[in-house]
Amino acid sequence: MPSFFKQKKNNKDRRNKRDNRPSPSIDCSLDANLAHIKQKTGNSADVITRTLTVGNEFKTDIALVYVDGIVDSQSINDFLIEAILEKHELNEKLMQQEAFNVMKEGVVAVGSVKPIKDWDELFSSLMSGETIIFIDKVNGALSADTKGGERRSIEEPTTQVNIMGPKVGFTESLGTNMAMVRRIIKNTNVWVEPLKVGKVTNTDVTIMYINGIANEKIIKEVRERLKSIDIDSVLDSGYIEVFIEDEATTPFPTLYRAERPDVVASNLLEGRIAIFVDGSPFVLVVPAVFVQFFQTADDYYFRSDIATSLRFLRVLIFIISIFAPALYIAATTFHHEMIPTKLLIVIAAQRETVPFPAFFEAVLMEVTFEILREAGVRLPKPVGTAVSIVGALVVGQAAVEAGVVSAAMVIIVAITAIANFATPNFAMAISLRLLRFGFMIAAATFGIYGIVLGGILLMVHLSSLRSFGVPYMTPLSPFIPGNTDDTVVRLPLWKFNKRPELIADNDNLTRQGENQMPGPDDKRGMINSSLDKDDRNES
Structure with missing residues (x-):
């Protein structure tokens, strides 16, 4: 490492x-x-x-x-x-x-x-x-020990909302957060190491891992990185994140933030380490990999076919969030042959009165939408919701009627924004919003070739990232066949025989027995047959 x-x-x-x-x-x-x-x-x-x-x-x-x-x-x-x-x-x-x-x-x-x-x-x-x-x-x-005082009660998470599963989220109390995880994993091998970070604040920071499952090298690296922090104050886990991440010049998050105790527990069982910060309801989980940011706790509470379908949908959401405006700019500026003739005539008729090129249209609408989104977040909730909805409708309709932008561009920007909202992880969603502008510039400069070149550079950059020494794209790059059961395709839980090889301790990779596939055995079949026979006799 x-x-x-x-x-x-x-x-x-x-x-x-x-x-x-x-x-x-x-x-x-x-x-x-x-x-x-x-x-x-x-x-x-x-x-x-x-x-x-x-x-x-x-x-x-x-x-x-x-x-x-x-x-x-x-x-x-x-x-x-x-x-x-x-x-x-x-x-x-x-x-x-x-x-x-x-x-x-x-x-x-x-x-x-x-x-x-x-x-x-x-x-x-x-x-x-x-x-x-x-x-x-x-x-x-x-x-x-007489610690106490007023504290926020346990509530449902606000950023990781799920349909099924536990309805509890972390609070600002360090002891309460660790206790919620211990209620899930009732094992003496759940070890906790306390630290003090911040010369002025003396913030309590705690490392939690499962001894025997977590990799000792990663545990040592986490411990040393936290001890190396020399800062006056730590007010949230975000302060810790920027000091211990492997790469600071990337838009992608290389540490995973969790607001749910069941998510932290499942990551601990895979061999990861959780970092709790007193006063923060978000727990850092390391190491993090790229596919992890497109997974939700719901995936493991649904059947595997439903979870896999939802993950394919999230991949489509990822593609739309980054490439949709760029593809529209490239097609309408350089590659008209990519658009069906009838649709091309409609778009050309709409753009006839628009004085700006497609790139300027896209930038104008994207920036306007980002302003409305930020206003909706910062304003009080009743006012913010109204501003977001009414503002988007009024501004979009007025811009089309005034001939500043075309209706097709408004549709593209709206679909892109909705897709970005559907991204499961907020940190990843922000990264996609930033990357979108880069691909728009590449499309306006080189057309579809710029998008392809940008995509190649993006994949090279993702493959070069590390999270506490673990490749960011694992198990896809490097490809590990035994760990692909929980990536884009989520196989049934009885197929999860091994923990991630590059994350967990190599001496304890097995996490369940063999032949866990459900189904009636001979004895169960005999019981069912006898029940059917009794039912027929009674009738």
């Missing part, structure tokens, strides 16, 4: 030097610790400090520090404050060296409690929604 880090070596070395600097230890003075927290957080109003005094004869001060809004206040009240106040006999034990062990084992009633020795770890835990516990005259602190 090609190395990814030569160009980032200097940045990585500087970051390692910065990260290796020792963090100051926590003082034993409660007042000094609380003062340091106030100074570091600018005495922020949402950083709450609650001081408690326990003991009768020997008084001991305990302080709880947390950030309001990202913690579960009910857990703090019930399992921390009340638990500490009820343990009156702790005052002498808390003066001893094992004070935090006493708190951890006999007082604090939350799920995860860990000791903290330095300030960097303390502030990282504090800003992640954990509650920090200080004990006066005792070095260090305790961190209790």
Whole structure:
């Protein structure tokens, strides 16, 4: 696998030097610790400090520090404050060296409690929604997991809408997203590796894969690419994507974004790795291949013949989205013999009053439609829908009546736009919209020869792409006969005997037993025959 880090070596070395600097230890003075927290957080109003005094004869001060809004206040009240106040006999034990062990084992009633020795770890835990516990005259602190706050409930996905299958999508909660995948794959081999990315935001990023199925080389590459990121902030998975993709100068997406837990689970079972980013409802799945962007979860919930028909339709959609305006420009400008005579007469009559060449017509209508589409997305939903529909109808009809464009061009642009909307993956749909303009220029310059040349260059470019070292066009290029059961043609599920060879671990490619084809065996046939005989006797 090609190395990814030569160009980032200097940045990585500087970051390692910065990260290796020792963090100051926590003082034993409660007042000094609380003062340091106030100074570091600018005495922020949402950083709450609650001081408690326990003991009768020997008084001991305990302080709880947390950030309001990202913690579960009910857990703090019930399992921390009340638990500490009820343990009156702790005052002498808390003066001893094992004070935090006493708190951890006999007082604090939350799920995860860990000791903290330095300030960097303390502030990282504090800003992640954990509650920090200080004990006066005792070095260090305790961190209790009290993460909470307001979160969006689980809803149906907005970009990967399916007819059949689960109706749940990821949310902005990292823990909720991973839990949804674990509910599908109930296996101890689903391993999770947490990371922190972003010097300022300290965003939680998690790698999930199935041990024994995922390729160790790809896992290592994903881990190293994520660790090499040196950036201030990570606000969404899109920030991660641009730093770890293999090729930055391509319009095609080389990482797959999933909004559905069943899609992520199915990719994990094929040997891929999922990258979760806290605060993002989109999970990155790597490595990605070209045919993957034309597949939907519905394909595996329908029969194979229906799924295959839908995939052939998506191939036709792909061709229309890229080539339809370019073919019209080439035919009406250079190659009139390609158009039937009667249709050519109709088009010529329409274009008689149009002052612009076909290329300018196409560019004008495509840009206008892109403006209407962007306006429909950015405006509030009720207004945006009206603008998209009414705007397209009014602008198209007015342009034809004014003689600016021909009616045939409006039809071509409309069919192209509808085909683009039918593309299953949004990232791929945007790529096709950009490529369309390139083929329009080639058609206006060289006619059909320009389109053919552009198509050849497009195939060469696709064949040269890699996603974490895996060829983008696999299993078509390089051709792998054993992995073609889930490409343009989707064979029945009982034919899926092997995992993708270049993606999964080569020692664990088998994913189901042989001879899974359904059908009555001899015993079942005998049972059916006896049932038929009984029915005849009763009649």
